[in-house]
Amino acid sequence: MRSDTRWYFDHNATTPIAPVTREAVSLAMEDAWANPSSLHQDGQRARRCFEEARAQVARFLGCSPKEIVFTSGGTEAANLAVLGGVRASTRRDRHVLTTAIEHPAVLEACAQLEREGVAVTYLQPSRQGVIGPEQFRRHLTKDTVLASVMHANNETGAVQEIAAMAAMAREAGVLFHSDGVQAAGKLAFSPVSAGVDFYSVSAHKLNAPKGCGALYARTGTVLAPLLHGGRQERGRRAGTESVTLAAALGAAVAMERPDVTPLRDRLEQGLLARIPGAHVNAGQAARLPNTTNVAFDGIAAESLVIALDLRGFSVSTGAACSSGSTEPSHVLLAMGLSPEQARSSVRFSLGLGNTAEQVDLLLEAAAEAVARLRALSPAHSEVVR
Amino acid sequence: MSAPQHSPDERELIAVAMSGGVDSSTVAALLHRDGHAVAGMTMQLWNQRRLPEIAVEGATGRCCSLDDVYDARWVAGQLGIPYYVVNFEDRFEQSVVRPFVEEYLAGRTPVPCTLCNQFVKFDRFLEMAEGVGARRMATGHYARISWDEPSGRWLMLRAVDETKDQTYFLWGLTQEQLSRTLFPLGHMRKSEVRDLARELEVPTAEKNDSQEICFVPNGDYAAFLEAYLREQGREAPAGQGELVSTDGHVLARHCGVHHFTVGQRKGLGVSAPEPLYVIATDPAARRVTVGSNEELLRATFHAREINWISIAGPDAAVRAGVRIRNKHIPAAATIEPAGQGRARITFDEPQRAVTPGQAAVFYAGDLVLGGGWIE
Numbered sequence: 192m193r194s195d196t197r198w199y200f201d202h203n204a205t206t207p208i209a210p211v212t213r214e215a216v217s218l219a220m221e222d223a224w225a226n227p228s229s230l231h232q233d234g235q236r237a238r239r240c241f242e243e244a245r246a247q248v249a250r251f252l253g254c255s256p257k258e259i260v261f262t263s264g265g266t267e268a269a270n271l272a273v274l275g276g277v278r279a280s281t282r283r284d285r286h287v288l289t290t291a292i293e294h295p296a297v298l299e300a301c302a303q304l305e306r307e308g309v310a311v312t313y314l315q316p317s318r319q320g321v322i323g324p325e326q327f328r329r330h331l332t333k334d335t336v337l338a339s340v341m342h343a344n345n346e347t348g349a350v351q352e353i354a355a356m357a358a359m360a361r362e363a364g365v366l367f368h369s370d371g372v373q374a375a376g377k378l379a380f381s382p383v384s385a386g387v388d389f390y391s392v393s394a395h396k397l398n399a400p401k402g403c404g405a406l407y408a409r410t411g412t413v414l415a416p417l418l419h420g421g422r423q424e425r426g427r428r429a430g431t432e433s434v435t436l437a438a439a440l441g442a443a444v445a446m447e448r449p450d451v452t453p454l455r456d457r458l459e460q461g462l463l464a465r466i467p468g469a470h471v472n473a474g475q476a477a478r479l480p481n482t483t484n485v486a487f488d489g490i491a492a493e494s495l496v497i498a499l500d501l502r503g504f505s506v507s508t509g510a511a512c513s514s515g516s517t518e519p520s521h522v523l524l525a526m527g528l529s530p531e532q533a534r535s536s537v538r539f540s541l542g543l544g545n546t547a548e549q550v551d552l553l554l555e556a557a558a559e560a561v562a563r564l565r566a567l568s569p570a571h572s573e574v575v576r
Numbered sequence: 577m578s579a580p581q582h583s584p585d586e587r588e589l590i591a592v593a594m595s596g597g598v599d600s601s602t603v604a605a606l607l608h609r610d611g612h613a614v615a616g617m618t619m620q621l622w623n624q625r626r627l628p629e630i631a632v633e634g635a636t637g638r639c640c641s642l643d644d645v646y647d648a649r650w651v652a653g654q655l656g657i658p659y660y661v662v663n664f665e666d667r668f669e670q671s672v673v674r675p676f677v678e679e680y681l682a683g684r685t686p687v688p689c690t691l692c693n694q695f696v697k698f699d700r701f702l703e704m705a706e707g708v709g710a711r712r713m714a715t716g717h718y719a720r721i722s723w724d725e726p727s728g729r730w731l732m733l734r735a736v737d738e739t740k741d742q743t744y745f746l747w748g749l750t751q752e753q754l755s756r757t758l759f760p761l762g763h764m765r766k767s768e769v770r771d772l773a774r775e776l777e778v779p780t781a782e783k784n785d786s787q788e789i790c791f792v793p794n795g796d797y798a799a800f801l802e803a804y805l806r807e808q809g810r811e812a813p814a815g816q817g818e819l820v821s822t823d824g825h826v827l828a829r830h831c832g833v834h835h836f837t838v839g840q841r842k843g844l845g846v847s848a849p850e851p852l853y854v855i856a857t858d859p860a861a862r863r864v865t866v867g868s869n870e871e872l873l874r875a876t877f878h879a880r881e882i883n884w885i886s887i888a889g890p891d892a893a894v895r896a897g898v899r900i901r902n903k904h905i906p907a908a909a910t911i912e913p914a915g916q917g918r919a920r921i922t923f924d925e926p927q928r929a930v931t932p933g934q935a936a937v938f939y940a941g942d943l944v945l946g947g948g949w950i951e
Contacts, residue, residue, distance in 0.1 A: 491704070497660050498708040501589065501615065515645065516620035516661035564707040 198549045200458075201505045202396075202542030203345050203373060203482060209398035209543060215442035216400065219435045227432050228423065241434045244441030248405050251444035252390065253381030260406045260414075260424045261437050265372040265393030266296040267417070268406035269339075271428070272368040272389035273300040275414035276337045277309060286334040288365070290314040290322050290341070291525040292349075296391075297339050297370055298521075310334070320349035320473035320526045328359045337366040342374035342390075346509035346522045346538055347473035348482025350378065354385040361386055366412065372396055372404075376448060377479050382407050392444075394436060398543055399443035403436035451541040452480040454550055458539055459483040461554040466561050472523060472536055484509065486528070486536040490564045493517040495537055498560040504553050509538040582723045584712050589613045590758065591705035591713045593697060594652065594659070596644030598773050598780050599716030601651040603760050605776040607714060608655050615710060616652040616659040618645055619701060621668040621692075622791040627803040630793055647780050654779055664700055671695035673791065673804070680801055681813060683859040684933025685837045687745065688789055694748035702756055712756050719743045719944075720762035721754050724886075730754035731886040732944040737765040744902045747937045747947025748883050798835045817862025819846060822855060822871055833859045839872060839929030853929070873926035879936045879948030880918045886943045889913070896938040896945055898923065900930055906939045919948060 199207065223240035225233035242256065249256040262268045277285060289301055291313045301311045312330050314322050322340060331338070338360050343350045353369050360367040368389035374380060375392040382390035389412065394403035408414060414427050421429040462469050468488030487495065492508045493516070499506055508517045519533035528536070539553075584590055592604040594616040608614045624631070624641055645661055652659030672691045679686035697715065705713050718735035719742055730751050735741040749757070761769055773781035792800045805812055819828040828846045830836070835843070840854040844866060852866045882889070890913060897906030898921055908924040921936060930950060937947035 491707075493662055494704050494707045497615075497662075497704075500660075501658060501709050515649070516618075516663035518663065560708075563709075567703055567707050 196503050197505065198503055198553060199505045199544065200539045200541060200553060201507045203538065203540035204507055205395045206398045206542055207544060208400060209443065209446060211442045211446050212399040212439040215438045216435050219438035223434045227434055237434050241432055241437055244437040247441035247445050252407050254383050254407055255410065258407055258410055260408055260427045261432060262404045262406055262428060263402060264404040265391050268391035268404040269296040269370050270300045271406055271414060271417055272391060273297055273337065273339050274303065275417060276366050276368065276389060277304055278415035279413040280336045282336060284334040285336045286310045286332050288312050288330050288335050288338040290316065292316050292320060292344055292522045293339065293341050294345060294370055316526055318527050319476040320344060320347045321476050322351055324352050324355040324359065327356045331363045331365060335363065335365045337368060339368040341370040343479045344522060345373045346520055347484045348479035349473040349476040350478060353387060357386040373479060377481055388412050394440040394443060397443040399439040400436060403433060403440050405440065450480065451545060454541050454545055454547060455481055455483055457547060458550045458553065462557060465554060465558040481541045484536055484538045486532050487561050488535065489568060490535050490561060492535050492537045494564055495560055499556055502556050504556055507538045584612065586611050587613060588712065589615060589710040591710035592616050593701060593713060593715045594618050594648040596647035596780065597786055598783050599761055599769060601778045601780045602769050602773045603714050603716045604651060604657065605655055605778050606760055606772065608657055609776060614657045616648060616657055618648045618661045620661055620663045620665060623665060627807060630799045630803045650779050662704060664696055667700045668696055677801055677804055679933045680797065680834050681859060683833060683857040685931045686933045687935050689745040690748055690935055693745055698749055698753045698757065702753065712758060714758035714760060716761055717742045717746065717759050718761055719746050719759050721757060721759055729886065733942045735762045740766050743944045744899060744935065744937050747885065747935060747944060749885065801834055814859055814862050819844065819864045819866060822865060822867040830864055833857045833862055833864060836864050838931040872928050874930045875926040876920065876922045877930045878914065878918055878920055878951040880951055882917050882919050882946060882948035884946035886945050896940055899937045899939065900927060900950065901934060911938060
């Protein structure tokens with residue numbers, strides 16, 4: 192029953208390393224191992240490699256290289272924007288506007304700000320996982336310093352109207368951050384043309400290694416740094432730069448990516464056609480082309496994920512607690528799903544390497560596993576039959 | 577139930593319930609060494625961040641602590657077997673914690689481990705395991721299971737290591753559950769298990785054994801009870817009441833019936849020439865009755881929800897050794913069926929502290945005949 196071959200459908204969690212990023216890492220390790228802040232020519236070679244990576248990320252986001260801050264990952268990028276953006280404000284009464292469906296990188300940073308005396312409003316999404324721009328505007332106050340709305344949700348793939356909200360924020364004199372960790376590389380987008388002030392991206396969601404991310408910070412914005420100990424990144428991020436990882440991110444964003452929309456649709460339609468009592472969460476929303484989040488009535492998603500894993504398929508429930516066990520997703524609960532519906536939801540996310548054949552194998556395995564789980568749960572058979 | 581296949585073949589996936597301790601780690605290592613396909617699973621049963629007011633700093637051996645999950649995952653990683661943490665918190669609270677609390681409030685002394693075995697470990701876990709493709713599970717319990725061809729029944733026997741025997745907590749298992757369960761350690765002494773763990777290079781070989789009831793820090797039931805009721809927004813357990821002698825004299829005041837259990841000697845708050853013991857508790861009257869050791873002796877009691885394991889439910893009286901506490905030495909008794917899953921049990925010699933809420937487990941030598949709850 193167990194399988195040694197693996198089929199990976201969890202690209203929103205992380206992605207496999209692409210050959211071009213592996214090559215970039217290897218090249219940078221050979222050629223650009225020196226400290227880019229050093230005066231000598233070894234250091235200069237590292238600096239050139241590092242700045243080339245910065246230029247690639249800037250081209251990708253349509254901004255100036257000076258507006259890119261390399262970080263240790265998406266979490267640090269989002270923390271730097273939210274904490275750094277608010278802490279740089281000297282106003283007495285400070286308010287932050289965000290949403291209930293953010294990644295913990297933003298939610299926990301906001302919780303930290305609350306402990307520092309900042310007021311925070313968490314907007315509730317619609318049943319489709321969407322925040323309405325008018326709803327956003329209504330909650331801007333005279334004290335609002337910063338707003339943070341994720342570009343695309345990691346669990347449902349629902350895409351928010353970032354440009355509309357960024358314009359409202361700008362009009363109100365409010366800084367606007369968007370967590371672009373899931374959207375980057377999947378949607379054609381420039382934070383500059385969208386009028387966003389801060390935009391976070393992560394390397395490991397883009398077929399590059401973990402340990403690297405970048406924050407777009409519009410020229411003219413001020414950030415209180417999180418790390419102290421050097422003037423790197425124009426004083427916004429202390430610490431000797433990881434040239435190797437930045438080079439990987441640079442190569443990753445420059446890479447051509449296949450459009451996986453047809454594969455995602457094949458999977459989603461296949462699941463709905465083969466499995467009764469299956470519903471797409473946020474199915475009516477504008478969504479990422481690679482993500483589908485499906486609730487299967489009457490089964491524990493945890494069991495389905497394990498059953499598929501033992502057959503060689505990597506999928507996810509999208510939310511795990513510190514021990515690694517499944518908890519009902521805060522995103523799905525915020526959308527108004529019951530805890531039981533949230534616990535029966537599985538996320539499939541596609542990317543580099545997936546094929547139609549793999550999708551068909553997954554469909555076969557998922558249909559069989561759901562039927563098996565339902566057969567074992569007498570309560571469910573009564574409901575469905 | 578399909579025709580029973582009495583031992584797993586090598587391709588069959590076995591789910592090992594891994595707590596992070598040495599016993600279950602060794603089970604996983606042993607089955608893996610013997611060529612079985614094995615998946616390790618840890619049950620997340622209770623969120624230790626709940627009830628922070630009774631949390632104990634640095635407590636070890638608590639169920640579901642991050643350290644234990646870390647250890648279990650580490651062992652699975654060393655073995656190269658798949659490993660999962662499965663969340664049964666809801667089931668555990670509903671089937672174990674709530675009944676535990678209600679029993680205490682009703683003046684009885686419950687055995688949560690038995691409920692957990694019956695309704696979580698050998699029920700929800702088995703169901704989940706089958707759902708993911710493992711019809712059998714294995715645990716690190718000290719007990720033996722064997723198939724008896726003549727009677728067509730699964731038998732349960734006491735562990736070879738009498739000091740570790742856990743059959744007192746396993747009497748509720750059904751034939752179906754037994755047919756799908758492996759207890760590889762039942763034939764071994766604890767010292768042999770540790771030796772085997774070292775031989776198999778199990779990283780947790782030297783870890784201390786866990787103690788007490790996993791979700792109650794430091795064994796302080798009263799504090800747990802009070803904190804849980806507060807969290808649930810429920811009334812605190814009945815407070816002060818009278819401590820009376822068996823002839824009705826009021827000896828002292830006490831601070832709540834839930835602090836007392838039948839047979840208890842310490843913490844009564846009265847001095848007397850003879851040692852005094854709790855004989856009975858009455859939550860409704862908030863009364864605790866105390867008396868001498870002799871007054872604790874009882875020859876007859878009733879048990880309910882009887883489950884027969886190694887024999888079919890009898891029509892007539894059965895002779896057995898009956899154990900009324902985990903550390904009690906089984907005493908000779910006659911068990912008479914009383915209808916509706918009840919039985920009347922009469923000891924040959926009266927026994928100390930027959931405690932409502934505890935289990936009575938019936939033995940014939942090493943064989944576990946069955947058991948029930950003391951009324």
